[in-house]
Amino acid sequence: MNLFKALSLFKDLNKESQIIGTYNLLGSVYDGMEDYAQAIYYYQAALDLAIRGPHRLYPDLLNNLGVTYQKMGSGTLAIESFRKAISSPGLLQLNPELYARLLDNLAYAQFIFTPTVLVEDDFLTALRIRDSLQHLPSIIISHLHLSDYYKTHGHLLLARDHAEKALILSGSKGLLRDQMGALKRLAVLEPQMASEHLTNYIRLADALRKNENKQREKFARIQYKTDDYIKANQRLFQQKLLWIVIAIIFLILLVFIYWSMSLRIQNKQLHFAALQQEADEALYALRIDQWRKGEQARQEERERLAEELHDSVLTQLFGMRLHWEVLDLENGDTRFQSQTQGILKIEERLRAISHNLVEEPLYNHALLIKNLEVLLKEKSHQGRFAYCLSCEDPEPFEALNEQAKMHLFRIVEEGLHNIVKHAGASKVAVALHSKEQLAIVISDNGSGFREGLIKKGLGLRNMRARTQKINGSFHLATGTTGTTITITLKHQIYGTQTH
Numbered sequence: 001m002n003l004f005k006a007l008s009l010f011k012d013l014n015k016e017s018q019i020i021g022t023y024n025l026l027g028s029v030y031d032g033m034e035d036y037a038q039a040i041y042y043y044q045a046a047l048d049l050a051i052r053g054p055h056r057l058y059p060d061l062l063n064n065l066g067v068t069y070q071k072m073g074s075g076t077l078a079i080e081s082f083r084k085a086i087s088s089p090g091l092l093q094l095n096p097e098l099y100a101r102l103l104d105n106l107a108y109a110q111f112i113f114t115p116t117v118l119v120e121d122d123f124l125t126a127l128r129i130r131d132s133l134q135h136l137p138s139i140i141i142s143h144l145h146l147s148d149y150y151k152t153h154g155h156l157l158l159a160r161d162h163a164e165k166a167l168i169l170s171g172s173k174g175l176l177r178d179q180m181g182a183l184k185r186l187a188v189l190e191p192q193m194a195s196e197h198l199t200n201y202i203r204l205a206d207a208l209r210k211n212e213n214k215q216r217e218k219f220a221r222i223q224y225k226t227d228d229y230i231k232a233n234q235r236l237f238q239q240k241l242l243w244i245v246i247a248i249i250f251l252i253l254l255v256f257i258y259w260s261m262s263l264r265i266q267n268k269q270l271h272f273a274a275l276q277q278e279a280d281e282a283l284y285a286l287r288i289d290q291w292r293k294g295e296q297a298r299q300e301e302r303e304r305l306a307e308e309l310h311d312s313v314l315t316q317l318f319g320m321r322l323h324w325e326v327l328d329l330e331n332g333d334t335r336f337q338s339q340t341q342g343i344l345k346i347e348e349r350l351r352a353i354s355h356n357l358v359e360e361p362l363y364n365h366a367l368l369i370k371n372l373e374v375l376l377k378e379k380s381h382q383g384r385f386a387y388c389l390s391c392e393d394p395e396p397f398e399a400l401n402e403q404a405k406m407h408l409f410r411i412v413e414e415g416l417h418n419i420v421k422h423a424g425a426s427k428v429a430v431a432l433h434s435k436e437q438l439a440i441v442i443s444d445n446g447s448g449f450r451e452g453l454i455k456k457g458l459g460l461r462n463m464r465a466r467t468q469k470i471n472g473s474f475h476l477a478t479g480t481t482g483t484t485i486t487i488t489l490k491h492q493i494y495g496t497q498t499h
Contacts (some may be wrong), residue, residue, distance in 0.1 A: 003029065007112070020046045020055050027064060036072045039078060040065065059085040059095070062103050066109065075113025082106035091231045099225075100129035101138060108145045115152070123149060140178045147185050160189040176208045208319055274464075284406035288367055368405045369394050375413060383420035383428075385444075391432040400438075407466040408440060408487070414459045415442040415485050423483060438489040448478040463487075 003026050010018040023046035030039035041066040066081030085091075086102040102448045107122035127142040143166035150159035163185040170178035180201055191239040369391055376387045391397065400408070412430060419425050423446025433439045460476070467474040467487055475486045 012084075012187050016049055020049050020057055020061075023049070024057060024061055024064065027061075027068070031064070031071070034071075036068050037459070043068065059088045059091055059098060059102065063098070063105060066105060070105075070109050070112070075109060077114065078109045079106065082109060082156075096129055097133050097138065099136055100126040100142075103129075104138075104142055104145060108148075109144075111149055111152070120149065129158065136169055136173055137178075139173065140169050140175065142321065143169070144178070144181050144185070151189065153183070156189060160186065161190060176204050177212075177481055180204045188467075205286070224476075238396060273320075280410060281403060281406055285402065288402070368397050368400070368409065371409055372412060372430060375409070375416065377429070379416040379420055380428070383416075383425070385419070385428050386426050387427075388429045390429070393434045394432070396434040396438055397432055403404050404470045404489075407470050411463050411466050412440065414443060414463050414487065418449075418459055419444050419446060421485075422449065423481065440487045442483065442486075443484040445482040448480055448483050449476070 003022055005024070007019065007022045010022060019370065023042045027039045027042035027046065030036075030042065036397045043061055046057070047061050049055070050061055062081045062085035066078045066085070069075075069078035069081060082102055082105050086099065086106060091102075092099045103122050104126035107119035107126065110117045110119050123142065123146050129137065130138045130142055143162040147159045147162040147166065150156070150162065163182050167182035167186065169178060170182060183197045183201040183204070183288070187194040187201070190197065369389075373389055376389055380416055397405075397408075416428070419442075423444050425444035427445030428442075428444045431441045431443075433441070463485070464474045471490060472487055472489045475488075477484045477486075
């Protein structure tokens with residue numbers, strides 16, 4: 001009851017170190033009452049606070065938790081707790097007594113739950129440390145543990161020797177429980193004196209029982225006197241519960257207001273993003289329209305030149321060649337034959353040129369590739385870098401719908417802008433791959449991105465957002481030797497539909 005009262009006061013005063021100590025004591029009390037689940041609860045509560053420090057009681061708490069797990073029969077958890085505690089930095093120098101206790105507990109847990117593990121050296125090391133510290137209660141424990149160990153492994157003389165030492169030492173200090181433990185072991189190890197040992201054991205058990213009865217009577221009186229205190233605590237708890245309910249309602253109201261404001265801000269951001277996308281699409285459509293008009297004008301000019309070459313120049317050359325062939329037949333002059341052949345070659349060359357002029361270009365709709373080439377050329381002048389644009393098969397990229405092309409163009413544009421502004425690169429490469437998935441790779445040999453720009457850069461966020469809008473994935477790899485950005489389309493987007 002005093003511990004719970006102290007815990008309440010320490011919490012009001014926000015004394016974290018004292019709260020940890022109180023939790024530890026509560027765990028020990030419940031462990032003594034064999035309420036192991038409650039003991040583990042309070043030890044764990046203390047550990048959750050102590051690990052943040054770390055607190056000086058941290059290894060003690062792990063040791064107590066391991067002992068409780070051992071009593072419950074949870075060998076794996078017990079061994080884990082002991083090992084974690086004994087690995088605390090500098091524990092042997094700072095607290096040799098605790099180190100020896102942990103080493104002895106760990107060896108005993110391994111001896112009980114994993115009998116194949118040899119732990120004799122650990123038992124003896126713990127005993128040597130305790131002997132050097134002259135800590136009698138822990139020395140007794142070591143002798144009892146060694147007695148059990150040697151008995152199990154068939155060394156009965158050693159087991160009896162350690163049990164007798166534990167009996168002598170515990171008797172000199174009046175430690176009843178340790179005396180009973182030693183007598184219990186000697187009754188097995190010395191069958192000829194078992195009757196005497198058991199008689200002494202019963203005598204000590206009666207004395208211990210009387211002491212425990214006195215303690216129970218004392219606690220009963222305390223319980224009777226503290227009924228009023230419990231009722232007062234109940235009233236206080238009800239008042240606190242009422243305030244907690246009011247606080248929760250107020251907190252919910254604040255959260256609702258905050259959520260409403262956040263939702264309104266998000267709607268505004270989405271509206272702004274939609275407007276920006278519409279503007280980008282309109283700008284990209286204007287660029288495409290201008291390119292188409294230019295292509296149409298160039299095609300009309302090629303057709304006009306082809307008609308002029310075919311209908312005028314070729315006709316005149318054809319007439320001259322026929323006239324010279326006639327002269328050649330009449331006069332038999334070989335010079336006319338060679339000139340006729342030369343005019344024939346010129347005629348064939350002009351006919352090929354006229355045909356080529358009217359033929360459609362190989363990629364009549366290479367809008368994305370051509371726009372990227374223009375963009376690279378423009379940015380290379382600004383950033384003073386050499387560039388390379390490669391595309392093994394342009395057709396899948398040119399088959400993308402206008403929205404996808406617009407987003408890919410803007411992503412590359414932002415990437416090149418970052419190279420000019422931050423990287424200081426001398427070489428830039430943009431590669432378009434279309435074997436398994438459509439992918440665009442932007443790489444440079446610049447200084448790379450700083451971590452702050454990667455996390456906070458608005459341009460990179462926009463690039464990722466645009467990639468998501470076309471159902472793609474965005475990957476950035478950067479270092480001192482340069483940066484590589486890879487945009488991969490998970491699904492290919494053609495025309496006005498997504499496949």
